[in-house]
Amino acid sequence: xxxxxxxxxxxxxxxxxxxxxxxxxxxxxxxxxxxxxxxxxxxxxxxxxxxxxxxxxxxxxxxxxxxxxxxxxxxxxxxxxxxxxxxxxxxxxxxxxxxxxxxxxxxxxxxxxxxxxxxxxxxxxxxxxxxxxxxxxxxxxxxxxxxxxxxxxxxxxxxxxxxxxxxxxxxxxxxxxxxxxxxxxxxxxxxxxxxxxxxxxxxxxxxxxxxxxxxxxxxxxxxxxxxxxxxxxxxxxxxxxxxxxxxxxxxxxxxxxxxxxxxxxxxxxxxxxxxxxxxxxxxxxxxxxxxxxxxxxxxxxxxxxxxxxxxxxxxxxx
Numbered sequence: 001x002x003x004x005x006x007x008x009x010x011x012x013x014x015x016x017x018x019x020x021x022x023x024x025x026x027x028x029x030x031x032x033x034x035x036x037x038x039x040x041x042x043x044x045x046x047x048x049x050x051x052x053x054x055x056x057x058x059x060x061x062x063x064x065x066x067x068x069x070x071x072x073x074x075x076x077x078x079x080x081x082x083x084x085x086x087x088x089x090x091x092x093x094x095x096x097x098x099x100x101x102x103x104x105x106x107x108x109x110x111x112x113x114x115x116x117x118x119x120x121x122x123x124x125x126x127x128x129x130x131x132x133x134x135x136x137x138x139x140x141x142x143x144x145x146x147x148x149x150x151x152x153x154x155x156x157x158x159x160x161x162x163x164x165x166x167x168x169x170x171x172x173x174x175x176x177x178x179x180x181x182x183x184x185x186x187x188x189x190x191x192x193x194x195x196x197x198x199x200x201x202x203x204x205x206x207x208x209x210x211x212x213x214x215x216x217x218x219x220x221x222x223x224x225x226x227x228x229x230x231x232x233x234x235x236x237x238x239x240x241x242x243x244x245x246x247x248x249x250x251x252x253x254x255x256x257x258x259x260x261x262x263x264x265x266x267x268x269x270x271x272x273x274x275x276x277x278x279x280x281x282x283x284x285x286x287x288x289x290x291x292x293x294x295x296x297x298x299x300x301x302x303x304x305x306x307x308x309x310x311x312x313x314x315x316x317x318x
Contacts, residue, residue: 004046007079009039010072013051016040017069018144020058043068073143081283095124095285100136101149103204104167104245105272107228110149113296117289124285132203140275146286149293151270160279162290164272164297168246169204171261172231174238184262187243188215194222194240196231208243211267232256272297 008029016025016036026036044051051065061069083095101110106128114126131139133150140148140159150156151167171190173180179190191212197219198205212219222240225231228248235242236256249260262268274293276282282290 005043007076009043010075012036012039013043013065013069014072014076016052016059017061017065020060022052022054022059070142077143077146077281080286081281083283095121095283096127097124097147097283097286097289098127098129098145099147099149099289100129100131100139100145102133102136102151102167102272103130103198103202103207104151104247105149105164106130108245108247109165109296113292117292121285121288126289130201130203132206137275140277143277146276146282147290147293148275149272150275151272152267154273156273156275159275159277162274162294162297164274164293167270167272169243169263169268169270170246170249171241171263172235172244172249173241173259173261174235175257175259177238177241177259179241179261180259182261184264187211187263187265187268188217190241190243191215191217191219193220195219196223196225196234196240196242197221198228198231199224199226204243204245211265228252232258 008031012025012029012031015028016022019025019028022036022040023033026033029036031039040051047064049064050062051068052059053062080096099110110128114128118124118126129145131148133152133154136145136148136150137154137156137159139145149164171179171185177193179185179193197208200206208219223234225234228244229252231242231244232249232252233256234240236258243263246260249258252258253260274290274297276290279287279290
């Protein structure tokens, strides 16, 4: 069987698969829609199989299409590996690292690490995206991202997993709230109150939504905000309560009149991990980022203190 395809074909199929759209896949590949359709039609004819199901709602991969995209990701990853190794010898070649992380890692721990890394690697770009931990595991396994940072009970058997940091979620309330003097509270007992939440696309919003659905009770979200500081300011103003990473809550409690209360549910205490598909197959500049993250996790202060009987936090000593 004669098969004819090139790197443009590989990238096009990956983009179409990621977007579930021929139009968007063509845009991401910087080619016209007719050219993209012709390329995929030629691929299908040369291999004798259908790669896509086409409907009015978009496109989905057939089983051969899924296999093709999986191999395409591997080939493109190897090319990126080649580019990374050649970086030492050729100037002007830019590297690209894809990182998927949960809300806490993205907002609390990654900024200083990435700042240090990018200063050392001015010719490397980072594509950083926020995702749920289970989605990150799947993305790393399928080659959609190079590095993932996940939290909680997730299955990582097929991946290389390295410990990172601790991620404890806590309840944050205003000073005279009914729960303010509680030392600990169950998540279900908080659902009678109005919530200040992060935007719906955030991983932490989806995580809490999953647990409220298990209780068959909705979260009464009064306001959505874009970051942890805005959430704490709204909580301080008495608009509602919120669940945030303890590191963020502690930092803002230094300047705001808010109370931090432990959540008794087991899922509130989560260990974070760095996951990759195959460490040796990563480009050298991506491996350096993994090494920097591992060092950060080993030496970093998670900033986790204990709550006293009045629901106020007692800082840990360094």
